[in-house]
Amino acid sequence: MTDQTNGFDPLRLDCQLCFPLYVCAKEIVRKYKPHLDGIDLTYTQYLAMMVLWERRTVNVRDLGRILTLDSGTLTPLLKKLEQKGYLVRARDKQDERCLDVSLTEKGEKLKDRAACIPGKVAPCLGLSPEEAKTLHSLLHRILAHLPETEEG
Amino acid sequence: MTDQTNGFDPLRLDCQLCFPLYVCAKEIVRKYKPHLDGIDLTYTQYLAMMVLWERRTVNVRDLGRILTLDSGTLTPLLKKLEQKGYLVRARDKQDERCLDVSLTEKGEKLKDRAACIPGKVAPCLGLSPEEAKTLHSLLHRILAHLPETEEG
DNA sequence: ACAAAAAAGATTGTATACAATATAATTGCA
DNA sequence: TGCAATTATATTGTATACAATCTTTTTTGT
Numbered sequence: 001m002t003d004q005t006n007g008f009d010p011l012r013l014d015c016q017l018c019f020p021l022y023v024c025a026k027e028i029v030r031k032y033k034p035h036l037d038g039i040d041l042t043y044t045q046y047l048a049m050m051v052l053w054e055r056r057t058v059n060v061r062d063l064g065r066i067l068t069l070d071s072g073t074l075t076p077l078l079k080k081l082e083q084k085g086y087l088v089r090a091r092d093k094q095d096e097r098c099l100d101v102s103l104t105e106k107g108e109k110l111k112d113r114a115a116c117i118p119g120k121v122a123p124c125l126g127l128s129p130e131e132a133k134t135l136h137s138l139l140h141r142i143l144a145h146l147p148e149t150e151e152g
Numbered sequence: 153m154t155d156q157t158n159g160f161d162p163l164r165l166d167c168q169l170c171f172p173l174y175v176c177a178k179e180i181v182r183k184y185k186p187h188l189d190g191i192d193l194t195y196t197q198y199l200a201m202m203v204l205w206e207r208r209t210v211n212v213r214d215l216g217r218i219l220t221l222d223s224g225t226l227t228p229l230l231k232k233l234e235q236k237g238y239l240v241r242a243r244d245k246q247d248e249r250c251l252d253v254s255l256t257e258k259g260e261k262l263k264d265r266a267a268c269i270p271g272k273v274a275p276c277l278g279l280s281p282e283e284a285k286t287l288h289s290l291l292h293r294i295l296a297h298l299p300e301t302e303e304g
Numbered sequence: 305a306c307a308a309a310a311a312a313g314a315t316t317g318t319a320t321a322c323a324a325t326a327t328a329a330t331t332g333c334a
Numbered sequence: 335t336g337c338a339a340t341t342a343t344a345t346t347g348t349a350t351a352c353a354a355t356c357t358t359t360t361t362t363g364t
Contacts, residue, residue: 009206010267010270010271011202011205011206011263011266011267011270012202012206013199013202013203013206013218015270016270017180017274017277017284017287017288017291018177018180018181018184018273019199020288020291020292020295021173021176021177021180021291022177022180022181022195022199023219023220023295024173024177024291024294024295025170025173025174025176025177025178026177026220026321027220027294027295027298028169028170028173028174028294028298029170029174029321030322031298031301032170033322042348042349042350043174043350044349044350044351045349047165047171047174050163050164050165051165053163054163054164054165059312060312060313061311061312061313066165067175068175068178068179069350069351069352070313070351070352070353071312071313071314071315072313072314072315072316072350072351072352072353072354073349073350073351073352074313075313075314075315076314076349076350077349077350080349095311095312095359095360096312096358096359096360097311097312097313097358097359097360098311098312098313098359099312099313111163114163115162115163118162118163118167118168119162121170122169123301124297124298124301125169125294125297125298126293126294126296126297126298126300126301127290127293127294127297131290131293132169134286134290135169135287135290135291136169136172138279138283138286138287138290139169139172139173139176139287140172141278141279141283142176142179142180142277142278142279143172143175143176143179144278145276145277145278145279146179146180146183146276146277146278148278149183149275149276149278178351182352185352194318194319194320195320196319196320196321197319211342212342212343213341213342213343221320221321221322222321222322222323222343223342223343223344223345224320224321224322224323224324224343224344224345224346225319225320225321225322226343227343227344227345228319228320228344229319229320232319247329247330247341247342248328248329248330248342249328249329249330249341249342249343250329250341250342250343251342251343
């Protein structure tokens with residue numbers, strides 16, 4: 001029998017960190033959606049484009065490591081972005097296993113239309129700059145620690 | 153032309169909160185996976201079971217509001233949990249539109265096997281109790297603020 | 305050089321998520 | 335009372351995610 005009183009029960013949703021993290025991530029994506037609809041990108045496509053806006057060219061392996069996504073997710077997503085004309089996919093001549101993804105001019109231009117989006121979504125969180133910095137640092141701390149607990 | 157120097161560029165992945173949130177949520181689910189595999193639950197199924205372990209019975213509407221999931225996600229998920237024998241689904245006699253979801257004995261017993269999981273995953277985050285509390289409160293602050301910016 | 309191992313993507317299958325729509329039941333109001 | 339609007343869930347379609355497997359290419363060990 002588990003705790004039916006108001007005491008601490010680790011299986012209660014509101015005693016956990018994973019659940020608010022899960023909901024926050026989903027709800028923030030929802031906040032992005034109306035803005036991303038305007039430039040015909042999904043949230044994950046937007047993440048991939050952000051990497052390209054920084055680097056112009058990436059191969060799928062590096063992109064997957066940056067975004068923590070595997071080829072099962074990236075292959076169809078990059079094909080869609082190629083269809084939209086925002087990038088081109090081409091095998092690396094030196095190593096035909098690798099697929100290089102490169103920004104097109106159209107993809108480059110899209111950056112100007114995306115530039116205002118983070119500034120529109122950020123206020124929705126309702127955090128002060130210090131709180132945002134604290135959250136940023138806590139999340140990065142978790143991300144740095146997680147790999148250390150493999151097979152744990 | 154956007155900032156190519158090391159200056160602040162809001163479109164850089166590492167200048168945003170949404171991206172580490174997105175990755176953290178995914179990676180924590182990944183930490184849960186080996187433990188949940190042992191009790192034949194996916195993460196989302198586990199969330200639904202946690203609500204039932206607290207309340208024994210919920211209707212789909214309330215469950216959806218608690219988990220921020222709609223019927224498109226919940227209907228197939230609850231059918232799977234019913235197939236596994238962890239819950240039963242039955243129309244509310246007073247209001248045949250509503251579907252009540254109730255814990256079975258088998259589902260009740262599953263709680264004992266799940267009880268140890270949060271304690272196994274929590275250390276993977278690598279946060280002190282104070283940091284965890286800070287993160288918890290920041291996330292709940294965001295969740296409380298987000299609805300205030302509807303249509304914003 | 306050559307077979308085995310490794311690496312990179314692509315494919316397949318399962319499970320979310322959510323928008324949009326459909327259906328059935330209930331409520332509200334003229 | 336009767337019908338329009340609302341509510342609750344189900345269904346359909348699209349887009350992730352990821353495990354497992356497959357194919358192709360490259361590297362490695364001998």
